[in-house]
Amino acid sequence: MSSNRSMPESSSREGLGHSTPPRSAIPNYVELVRFLIQPFLESPESLKVDCELSASRPKIWIRLAFDSLDKGRVFGRGGRNIQAIRTVLEAAAQSSGQAIYLDVFGGDPVGNRDEAAEPESSSKSQPPRSAPPKSAPKLRTQ
Template sequence: MKNLVEVLVKSLVENPDAVVVNEVTAEQSITLELRVAADDMGKVIGKQGRIAKAIRTVIKAAAAKENKRVILEIIQ
């Protein structure tokens, strides 16, 4: 999951070196904390949160195959 989020987000932003994803694992859920540069925050979230919602949809579909629950938090 962590690699999937990194690949998706790094392709969207102008400063891919600033992309950091931390993975916090629990029994049935995984929390991914995404940090990007302040200038790239709008590109990751998108208008009305559409891009963020699309990223969450993709990782939830990938997590469904592993019977896990994934939460993506975008942190500034």
């Protein structure tokens, strides 16, 4: 497939291993996080983002905090929103040869969310059973 734009050739084709990218090639993670999170926030000024780059290893730690009233919108049903945000951040980090860790303060981790976050008036809630369910009655055949 050809395109009208010419693409510059990469000068480091022979070394396909993970090397530290030049400082200019590292994405601006703080701005990327703000871009991804702020649309979910009722008060965007409450968003606090801290980005820590590891000097010895290609790892980035991003910590974010926001108003607890916005937690449901940021996490989304079943954690879908925050998982999508993590996926975008991981893709950006991987393109730079880095690993990324996202910590959300004041919220539940995605893997530990359960149905307790649902309203208690839900009709799906049933008390736990103390005995196994009864078997269905047998039909008479003629």
